[in-house]
Amino acid sequence: MSERFTGRTALVTGGGSGIGAALTRALVAAGARVHCADIDAEAAARVAAAATGPGSAIGVELDVTDAAAVEAAVAAAEPLDLLFNNAGIVIGGPTEELTLDQWNRIIDINLRGVVHGIQAAYPRMIAAGSGHIVNTASAAGLMASGLLTSYCATKFAVVGLSEALRTEAVHHGIGVTVVCPSAVETPILDSTTGSRFAGRSFFLGAENTERAYSPDRLAADVLTAVARNRARVVVPARTRAGWVIGRIAPGFLARRTARYVRTQFTSAPNPESPVQPR
Numbered sequence: 001m002s003e004r005f006t007g008r009t010a011l012v013t014g015g016g017s018g019i020g021a022a023l024t025r026a027l028v029a030a031g032a033r034v035h036c037a038d039i040d041a042e043a044a045a046r047v048a049a050a051a052t053g054p055g056s057a058i059g060v061e062l063d064v065t066d067a068a069a070v071e072a073a074v075a076a077a078e079p080l081d082l083l084f085n086n087a088g089i090v091i092g093g094p095t096e097e098l099t100l101d102q103w104n105r106i107i108d109i110n111l112r113g114v115v116h117g118i119q120a121a122y123p124r125m126i127a128a129g130s131g132h133i134v135n136t137a138s139a140a141g142l143m144a145s146g147l148l149t150s151y152c153a154t155k156f157a158v159v160g161l162s163e164a165l166r167t168e169a170v171h172h173g174i175g176v177t178v179v180c181p182s183a184v185e186t187p188i189l190d191s192t193t194g195s196r197f198a199g200r201s202f203f204l205g206a207e208n209t210e211r212a213y214s215p216d217r218l219a220a221d222v223l224t225a226v227a228r229n230r231a232r233v234v235v236p237a238r239t240r241a242g243w244v245i246g247r248i249a250p251g252f253l254a255r256r257t258a259r260y261v262r263t264q265f266t267s268a269p270n271p272e273s274p275v276q277p278r
């Protein structure tokens, strides 16, 4: 495995926390030179400093919504072998309560951020004749869920973008992998951006589990997938099983999800809403 990563240069967005931090640690341990980029410069620097070799890491301040800044970050990492478009946020809650600012923000970070990374790195990888792009989507990019509409919209888009690009990039010697985990133990689980529905109990309850997946285990899964040039990482196994069932019987999965969404409405009603769930 370390043969695939030793001496390679990688850029990880959202590297200051959670999955991006775990990817940074795993890449450095596998011998890569990592540009650990995050809008939170201090967090990125902390993660980079704590990662232990044989590779190395530097922290970089980067807002993925800024196309010119992403271009500059990719240029600074040249020759870039591995791009991890990982930065993302979650916004939960009833769709009628989302503001247009929230829609724009999640599209800007979760979708445009990935586009900016590809726009900057892919032509360079084509010129080099090699490279690998890893996009962190989510299980919510494979299986739709109410109360997560804006998140699902961006993550389905990232899955579609990744799968489409993979069939094109192969002709340039470039790999593309999309990462689709369900709940992973990171601060995003406790994010309550704008709604009483977002949060740990919602995500874990949807999977009927009390424990989220380990980010370090996910990072190891991702590096294995890159080394084997796999199209997607869907973890844990129960999520993979749910996804397969959903492909065979989409109506069954949709009804099960609708029932879960209803329990959420009932346990956290909005007394101000003129319309109560039926």
Ligand SMILES: NC(=O)c1ccc[n+]([C@@H]2O[C@H](COP(=O)([O-])OP(=O)(O)OC[C@H]3O[C@@H](n4cnc5c(N)ncnc54)[C@H](O)[C@@H]3O)[C@@H](O)[C@H]2O)c1
Pocket: 013, 014, 015, 016, 017, 018, 019, 020, 037, 038, 039, 040, 043, 062, 063, 064, 065, 086, 087, 088, 089, 090, 109, 136, 137, 138, 139, 180, 181, 182, 183, 184, 185, 186, 187, 188, 189
């Ligand atoms: N944790 C989960 O349960 C889970 C499950 C599936 C998918 N994901 C996806 O994994 C990715 C990483 O999330 P995480 O769980 O590690 O969350 P996290 O909150 O721990 O980390 C996200 C990082 O992205 C950074 N970030 C936010 N906006 C940014 C911007 N504009 N530019 C650059 N960096 C920015 C944050 O500062 C943070 O360090 C996200 O795309 C998320 O949607 C997470």
